[in-house]
Amino acid sequence: LEVAVFIREAWYVAAWASEIDDGPVARTLLGRPVLMFKDASGKARALLDRCTHRALPLSKGEVVDGIVRCAYHGMEYDGSGRCVRIPSQDFIPDNARVPAFPLKERNGLLWIWTGEAESADPSTIPDLIWLSDQAWGVKGTLFTVCCNWRLIVDNLMDLTHLTFVHGRTIGNAATTIGAETQAERVDDTQVRVTRWMMSAAPPPTYVRAGGFTGAVDRWQIIHWMLPSVIRIDVGATDAGTGAREGRRVGGIRMQNINMITPETETTSHYFWAQAHDFSPGNAEITERIFQEIRTTFLEDVGIFEAQQTALEQGASDLRLDLISDLGGVQVRRLIERALKREAQASAPLETVVA
Numbered sequence: 506l507e508v509a510v511f512i513r514e515a516w517y518v519a520a521w522a523s524e525i526d527d528g529p530v531a532r533t534l535l536g537r538p539v540l541m542f543k544d545a546s547g548k549a550r551a552l553l554d555r556c557t558h559r560a561l562p563l564s565k566g567e568v569v570d571g572i573v574r575c576a577y578h579g580m581e582y583d584g585s586g587r588c589v590r591i592p593s594q595d596f597i598p599d600n601a602r603v604p605a606f607p608l609k610e611r612n613g614l615l616w617i618w619t620g621e622a623e624s625a626d627p628s629t630i631p632d633l634i635w636l637s638d639q640a641w642g643v644k645g646t647l648f649t650v651c652c653n654w655r656l657i658v659d660n661l662m663d664l665t666h667l668t669f670v671h672g673r674t675i676g677n678a679a680t681t682i683g684a685e686t687q688a689e690r691v692d693d694t695q696v697r698v699t700r701w702m703m704s705a706a707p708p709p710t711y712v713r714a715g716g717f718t719g720a721v722d723r724w725q726i727i728h729w730m731l732p733s734v735i736r737i738d739v740g741a742t743d744a745g746t747g748a749r750e751g752r753r754v755g756g757i758r759m760q761n762i763n764m765i766t767p768e769t770e771t772t773s774h775y776f777w778a779q780a781h782d783f784s785p786g787n788a789e790i791t792e793r794i795f796q797e798i799r800t801t802f803l804e805d806v807g808i809f810e811a812q813q814t815a816l817e818q819g820a821s822d823l824r825l826d827l828i829s830d831l832g833g834v835q836v837r838r839l840i841e842r843a844l845k846r847e848a849q850a851s852a853p854l855e856t857v858v859a
């Protein structure tokens with residue numbers, strides 16, 4: 506049985522909601538071309554980016570008052586994908602309909618479902634409150650990266666890479682040596698990794714953002730949700746002030762929020778944001794933190810693309826796991842289980858001979 510490449514029965518981030526304020530956005534998501542735009546009532550909609558007549562991408566045309574007009578022979582579609590006008594004839598055939606995808610806005614993000622539409626349950630969309638809560642200053646963006654989505658998940662589950670990749674910002678020797686790590690499966694869709702770096706030197710970003718002059722107690726708590734939402738609760742306080750026991754005052758705390766949506770098998774949309782709770786209303790601080798993390802994540806992108814090249818050159822499996830991969834290995838098991846389930850669900854029915 507062939508294993509599926511994507512977990513389709515899931516909500517994925519398709520865009521930041523603000524992206525379609527200025528006009529339609531065309532984007533390939535899980536291998537499908539999608540056009541997102543606002544319908545006549547201002548609601549965000551997602552259609553297959555393909556005219557029913559001769560398959561021209563609808564994104565070659567334009568959207569006027571919530572109606573998409575094809576650039577080839579002028580057919581017009583509403584937000585549900587129904588054809589509402591064919592300039593050259595009055596009769597509109599029943600099958601003049603473009604497939605639509607469920608699309609929901611939550612926490613400033615547009616979430617799409619590309620699996621079976623009947624199983625799309627909006628209550629299962631992750632509630633990333635840090636993106637829309639006034640108590641947090643937040644800024645996010647999108648990187649489209651030339652690598653398979655799972656390399657990004659793997660990266661975020663093993664933070665010992667910070668020492669070697671991010672020495673200019675959030676990494677230093679203490680991120681690897683002496684860090685205490687625990688990994689646990691919360692349920693069939695969630696894994697949590699907790700790391701503590703006690704009485705450790707703060708890395709450059711923490712010195713710049715928190716003004717630390719001595720050692721800190723630093724934490725990284727990684728929350729993974731199937732298939733590819735990863736929130737990392739991070740921060741530090743002056744060493745010995747009780748952060749590990751729950752007294753996280755006087756230091757800095759941030760939420761690094763990552764949402765990875767496969768574009769194709771070998772490319773990914775990496776949506777991410779950084780939220781902080783020190784002077785949340787101060788746009789200058791929010792921008793400075795964002796830039797620190799942006800620099801950092803561009804370093805990761807260089808790693809991802811080099812790994813992808815290696816995979817395409819025949820490094821077909823990633824067989825060696827270290828202790829630091831404990832969380833990542835649990836994630837891999839749950840992802841593989843979900844992929845297998847989907848492959849089975851979509852497999853052609855076998856003929857049963859009695």
Ligand code: FES
Nearest residue numbers: 556558559575578
């Ligand atoms: S291809 Fe769109 S109207 Fe003909």
Ligand SMILES: [Fe+2]
Nearest residue numbers: 666670801805
């Ligand atoms: Fe990184």
